[in-house]
Amino acid sequence: MVQAEDLIICATCGTQFDLKITEPPKSCRICDDPRQFVPPEGQSWTSIPKIRETAKNSFVQDKVDKRVTFIFSEPKTGIGQRAILLETPHGNVLWDCITLLDDPTIDLIISKGGLKAIVISHPHFYSAHRDWAKTFQCPVYVASDDAEWLNVADDPDAPFRKMIETPTETIVPGVTAIKAGGHFPGSMMLHWDKKLLIADTLMTVPSALYHVDRLPGTTSYAFMWSIPNMIPLPPQDIQKIWNAVKPWDFETTHGGFMGQDVRDPQLKKRVLESMKIQIKSEGHVEHEMLDETV
Helix, strand or coil, rough: CHHHHHHHEECCCCCCEEEEEECCCCHHHHHCCCCCCCCCCCCCCEEEEHHHHHHHHEEEEEECCCCEEEEECCCCCCCCEEHHHHHHCCEEECCCCCCCCHHHHHHHHHCCCCCCCEEEHHHHCCCCCCHHHHHHCCCEEEEHHHHCCCCCCCCCCCCCCCECCCCEEEEECCCCEEEECCCCCEEEEEEEEEEEEECCCECCCCCCCCCCCCCCCCEECEEEEEEECCCEEEHHHHHHHHHHCCCCCCCEEECCCCCCCCCCHHHHHHHHHHHHHHHHHHCCCHHHHHCCEE
């Protein structure tokens, strides 16, 4: 197996491939997919040593719950998502993954007790998850529906990857992965202690963040097949997401990027309201979802 330091990484999406930096392919299959994009200047490649030359990871504790820590790279690496570290009574869980794993990040996570598991919401955030799994000696949970998008092999000597086949999966007691689909067939969310970690299965929009004197028709979330290319999901996929989230109680959502934290005791109603706004805006004024209630 080629050492991680020598593997190629797409500069646009931050995905690591089982290919040497000296032997780049023509293109990144993640970015060639219509959900993503290749920049106007064309495909470019990087590696972990190159990223370390200019970037480092930052750590921010959630302002309300100190058991939640956001980990992200500065300047932005790849798509720019954050990983979210949850310190639960049954072990630490990392939600989503970023490409750069540096020594301060390793030290921080070890100081908090290491990782019991990593759970990744969808293929755009697969990044360098094998490096993280090998470093912390923990499994990585991904949806079986999206297995075709994996770009690094499992370790034959120490398999770490676990496929989620069912609609929900208990990661550790109290922490549940919820498969909702939409953005990708296996797009997931994670539920813990009245928190819903949504990545971009539900895309937090700017109008979600102001909670005073909200006018009727103000949305909080968008439901997108492609976020950068602004292709919305059809009503049937939005309904699947609602069916997945409906059984769960939550008062906080944490989106895939910094600044996407929404808190409201009525947040579940706002998710449903946002779904109805989008469905009606798409011209489906008599869809059965419009009769749903919380």
